[in-house]
Every structure is written in structure tokens, then in C-alpha cells.
Amino acid sequence: MKTDQEKEKRNWSEYCEKTLSKLSPIVEKLGYTLGADQPHLLGERFLIRPLAGGRKLVLVGHRISDGAKVVIKASDEKYGIAELARERLCRNTLEKMRFAYQVFHSPKELAFVRRGGFTIVVTEFIEQDSSFISRPVEKEFALVLAAFKAQEGARATTYKHKALVVQTFGEMTAADYYKKARQYTEDIVKLISNEEIYPELVAALAHASAALRDNQERLDQYGGFLTHWDFTPQNFRVRDNTLYLLDHSSLRFGNKYEGWARFINFMALYNPALAQALLEYVRINRTPEESESLKLMRLFRLIELIRYYASWLPRTAGDLHKLTSERIRFWTSVLCAVLDDKKISQEKIDAYTRVRGTLRSEDEKHRQKDLH
């Protein structure tokens, strides 16, 4: 097992090294240099499988003319290139959508070129005065609420809307969510059969899947909204109180609360007060049906997250394997808490973060520092 992890890590390192040496002269000709430190290539990055199967590098660089910091995304693999092209298409379509009344802010694109087999996208780097999670919770709340409201401003409901957007962004219906949840549940059951958590997790998964199966109408009621399914601080940056979306490939049409759910689940660990504030906001200001919809989406996103970490189990060894098991255990506790309409206890959060701190590699800690 250890060999598999090492082999995968070595493959990733070799790929990065080879790609960077080919890419460096190309970007220089475009007027940019690559930074010496590339934190986004380190740590657990080698385990993060790309969405469609193609690898892409996310790099930090500088513009030669004025030293301005830039972000360079590049790939020379079919699916990686397709993902970069799709992300660009999503960004451009978003700007053209007549029914996306609110403005979505994106970092300015400085270059999109095909050179030497690579597709390269250069965008401005949004310098933040402070990271999102270091801001006061009141400010965080105001920023994300504005971002969610902006996403909700776009709803694809008419025949004409559908033809325009579904092709570009894709759409998830209640039936799709349930189908995926069922598939993830089957995968998890196979992947974790040797884990201590197995009985508790299997029971929670059955309960959550049943909720998604029995409440499809509630999910569809709030369907057709633009949503960012990976709306976490690593995918946006804030400058002058404006939120810039960094990853446009994760936009799709689906349940209004899909993005909320991802964010609230994330904050259940990183900032429980913010998670609670968002849940309270929905409970007080919106209909009870919307709170139900949010709960269902949280269940779906938790099943997905556990499936994601479960897929790491056969690929990891040593501390990383132990950490993966701990992650599954922690997110199972969150899943159970959501099912019971409760908060995850601070003791469980503290215990998990303590263990995570001891098991995380130094490289991963370095990668995480810049991520949020």
C-alpha cells in the first residue's frame, strides 16, 4: 500500500518537474515568469484527482514588465485542456447571460493561448488585504451572503434559458442528486469495509440517502438556480469588499442551496459561528421549505465529501492514511449531526483539528497556508 502512495506521489512530482521545465520558456515568451515556490503543487495535491481525468497545474507567476503577481493555469493533457476551455466558456457565458442580473466578479484574464501543446491561461492575482477566514465573522457573513444572493439572481427556468445555459454549465436535478448519492453510498460501503467507523457510517448513509429519495420534490422546487458547487474560501478572494470568483468550472445549474451547503459544511469545521449564522439567516428570513432544501443539500454534499476521502483510503499509507480515516470519522459525525438537526460539538472539532495537525505533512501545511 505504501508503494502505491509513493508511486503516485513520485509520478505527480515527475509530471510537475517535466511540465514546469517545458512551460517555463513558453510563459517567459509571453512575458511572465514562474515563481520559485509553487505551493499549489505540494502536499496532498498529488491525491486530488482532476474532475474529468486530465491534469492541470495552477501556478503562481509574475509579469516581467512590472512584476505584478499573476496566476497561470496550464495543461497539455486532453481533459485538462478541456477543463480550462470550459472554465473560460463558463466565465464568458456568465457575463453574457441576460438573466444573470447581478454581476459576478472575476479576475481579469491577461492571456489565453495555445503554445507548444499547452493551453495556458494567465489571470491577474487578486491580492487580499487579509485572508477570508481571518476576517471578523460579521464581515465574512456579509460577504458570503452577498455572493449567494448574486448566484441566486440567475435562475434558468424558461425554454430559452435552458437551451442557452444547460449546454454550457450543466444541470443537476433532484433525480441526479439522488442517483449520485446512491452511487457514492455504494462506493463508500465498498471502500471502508475495514474501517472501525463502518456500522455508524453505513447507518447514517442509509438515512441520508432515504431523505434525498423521499424529498425529491423539495429539491426540485428550488432547482434551476446558478450554484457554485465548490464555494469555499480557496475558490474566491476578496479585495475592497468585492468577492472574486476564481474557479468558474464549478458553476452549474442545480439546487439553490448546493453552494450554501458546501460552504456551511466547510465552515462547520473552520468557523462554526459563521455556519450557524448562515443557517439562522435561512431559518428566520426564508421559508421552512428552504431550510429543508438546505438540509437535504448538506446531506448530499457530506455523502460526496466522505466518498471523496474514502477513495483516498486504498491510495494512502502511514500518517496520510490515518489522517484520511480521521477525516472520514469527523465528517461522519457532521453527517449524523445534520441528520439530527444538531451542531457538531466543539470538542469533536478540537479533537479532530489536533489530530490533523499532528498527521499533516509539512508540505501540506505550506499548501494550506495560502489556500484559504
Add this chain to the structure above:
Amino acid sequence: MRIVLTTPLYPPDIEEPAHYIKELAKRLAPKHSVTVITYGYLPEEIRGVEIITINKKRLLPLRLFAFARALHKSARAADVVYTQNGPSVELPAALVTLLTRTPLVMRLGDTRASTRAASHFFLRLVKGFALARASALVHDSPLPKVEILPFQSKPTAALVEYEHSWEKHLEQLSSFFHYEN
């Protein structure tokens, strides 16, 4: 009184006209028989209000026809049809009330629809037809819903003002609808 409310947008749609009609229906329902006809699928329900939805995913002529047919059925027995502006409801509302002789009151609350109509010949024509049919026009709107935000004190004064704006609005509507508020 039997009141039919027609609107292109209704919650889960999030725009102002959607929330306005839902709030209005909720406030009228205790004293009147209220029917909402709208485009959509799985609308948010209100106790005591009949909500008829026309699937937005149909082709435009088909959904307009379906809307007109549903409205015709309800308008025959109604005392008033109150319509939100927007071509997809203006056209069926004007045509149907012409046939059924039901009084039509029109609210010009959707500014975006008005802007679009101003720059589009056919939409302008539809709006003109509906305006000509309407026995009264409503320009005023109650205040937007007040949100109660975490980390902030409860906006008591704003909530009172909001309630007051609705009372005033319902009073204005009662004079157009000819009912006792």
C-alpha cells in the same frame, strides 16, 4: 370577494414581483377568495390560496395559451383580476378580461419588464393593450421585506415601517378593487 392575481414570477423565483404577489396573496387570503396564476413549477404554497402554475419549460406560444386558458377559467367567476406587468401575463390578462368583462387592475412593479417593453415594438404594443384594458394602475409598492440579520440588532423600527407600508398599500388596493379593507 374573488380575486385573481396573475404574475410572471412567483417564489421560488426571487425577484421583487414574486415576493410581492406572495405577500399580497397571504395578506388578502383571510378575508377573500384568492387565486394566483403564475408560470413555474412547484410554487411555494400559502394556506387558503389556490395557486395555478403553468410550466415555464414549454414553448412560448404553448405556455401563453395554457396561461390564458387557466385565467379564463378563474376570471369568469372573479370580481377582479390584478396583474403584475410583464408581457407573458399582460397579453393573456388583457385578452381574457376583455372576453369575460372582468375588471383588470394592473401593477407596474416590474421595472425590468417596463424597460424591455420600452425598447421592443411588440412588447410595447402588448403593454399598451393591457394598459388600455386596465381600469386602474398601481404604481406604488410597499417597502421591501426587512431581513433579520445575525450579528445585528433586530430592526424593530424598520419592521414596523414595513407593516405600515403594507397596510397603506392594501388600503390603496381596496379602493381599486372596491372592497372593504
